[in-house]
Every structure is written in C-alpha cells, then in structure tokens.
Amino acid sequence: MDLYFLGTGAGMPSKQRNVTSIALNLLEERGTYWLFDCGEGTQQQILNSPVKLGRTEMIFITHLHGDHLYGLPGLLTSRSYLGGDTPLTLYGPQGLKRFVDTALEVSGAHLTYALQIVEILEEGIIFEDDSFQVETARLEHRIECFGFRIIEKDQPGKLMxxxxxxxxxxxxxxxxxxxxxxxxxxxxxxxxxxxxxLGAPIPGRIIVILGDTRYCNGAQQLARGADILVHEATFAMDKQELAYSFDHATSHDAARIAREAGANVLIMTHISSRYQGDAVSELLHEAQQVHMNSYIAKDFWSFELPRKV
Known part of the structure; x- marks a missing residue:
C-alpha cells in the first residue's frame, strides 16, 4: 500500500505542481487503485506515472471546486479508450452526478463500463467490504467538502x-x-x-485524506490515530488570516491537527504557487516544530505504508 501524488498544487497548475490528485495503490491488497480528487490534467499526470487508469476501481471527490474536479470527464472517457471494462464508482458531494452526466451527455461520450455515482449526503461509513472501510466527515471550506478515512481491516495472524x-x-x-x-x-x-x-491478528492500516479545509473538528475526528494524514497546507503561518478568510489551512494548522489527533505521519499538499524552491522548506520547518514526522508532497512522489507486524 502506498500513496502516489499526481498533483500537489493549489488553485491552478504551475510549472512545478499540477492541481490536486492522489492515487492509493492497492494492487497488493485488491489489485486496484483508488483515486482521490481529479484536477485538470490528472490523466496526463497518470501517463507519466506507474498508475494504471484501467485498474482504477473507485474515485473519491472531496469537493466540487475545479482544481479538484475538472479532470474527471476526460479521465472517465479515456478509461474507455484504454480498454477499461470493469465497473467504476465515484463518491462525492451532491452535484457530482449532475456535473458528470452533463459533461458526458453534451460531449456525446460513451463509456464501455458501468459507472456508479454515489453522492454523499451524510457523514459516516460510505463503503465497506471484507477488507476495507471508508468513513467520511464534513470539513470547513467555502463549499461542502469532505475528508476520507480509509481503514484496512485487521488481517488473520500467521499460521504456526x-x-x-x-x-x-x-x-x-x-x-x-x-x-x-x-x-x-x-x-x-x-x-x-x-x-x-494462528498468531496475533495483523493490525490494519489507516490513511486519512482530507479535502480543502481550515483547522476544524471534522479533520481532527477523521485523523485520530491515523498512520498517515494527508492535509492541505496552502499557506505559511504569516498568512494565517488570509488562509482563514479563504477557508484554507497553514502548515502550522496541519501539524496541529496531526499532533492533536495522534497521527503518525503528516503529509502536506495543496501548496500555493507562491512557495517555490527554497520557500517550500519554510512550510516544512513550521510543521516540524509542531509535528516532527512531517513531509511535503511533490508531484510524482510516493510514500509507502508497509503492513504492521
């Protein structure tokens, strides 16, 4: 299991960072990928990555701002062209179905696979099977926005x-x-x-991926005890008022959530284009003062989360 960052920028693409999209590699666990957000250009990012679009099983959309959504129609149709024929499920806020249906209808697109769109109306468990459970909670952003808690169920212990x-x-x-x-x-x-x-059960892993948000209780609730927390860090601390006014978080806010929720690893993404080169290290330094085990993602970077023993 590992996270692969396809886009890590905020608002609009830059030369260094495309807009938001993250792939969760579950090839070992279930032979598929899960995608979180799909900003403009995501399918082009996938072409330059090890992610296989045809093996994408589910896509989770945190909110309906364009930098998290505009890549979706093209990606869905390209999946057909690439021979993808297995069912695909989309999860996201109310309005997602209207957006997708309109884009596909107006463009005359035809999908070669079954597409299911599940609009999230309430917080709680939105997916569960024998091996995984996905919980969601509302965050604080300008429009309705969700975070996702991906819980791998405990595995049987080793045979003696x-x-x-x-x-x-x-x-x-x-x-x-x-x-x-x-x-x-x-x-x-x-x-x-x-x-x-059988030996002791092998504990499952927990990954939390949040959409855009300022510091809030929903983020803290989802992040409790997580192995990895992916949190936006659009601004540095000196832009705290700006961040709050636009319902975004600073690197310090992200680190506070990680520390207070007891998350092991913090990965920051959704970085404003004002932070280029060495300026990015400012964000990292601020976070590490609060939560030492912090990282800043960049495009085409991955982070592995091995099984617990």
Missing part, C-alpha cells in the same frame, strides 16, 4: 506451521483451512481448531 509440524500435521489443504480459522478433523481422529494455530 512449526507447531503443526511438531504435531505431525502434513502441509497442504489442511493448512489452508486452519489459516482460515476453520476446524479440521485429521485422519487419526484428532480435531484441530484453526484459531489455536
């Missing part, structure tokens, strides 16, 4: 193969059943309970 070998249990299908926690009866009449031969 040495213990089974000591008991004379032959390797093979029996091991597989025990790994699944099943009860197995051996040919000699012995009964083995799978849970007795």
């Amino acid at each position: 193969q040495d213990k089974l070998k000591e008991l004379g249990v032959p390797a093979g299908p029996i091991y597989g059943k025990l790994k699944q926690g099943q009860t197995v009866q051996l040919e000699d009449g012995r009964t083995l309970h799978g849970m007795d031969y």
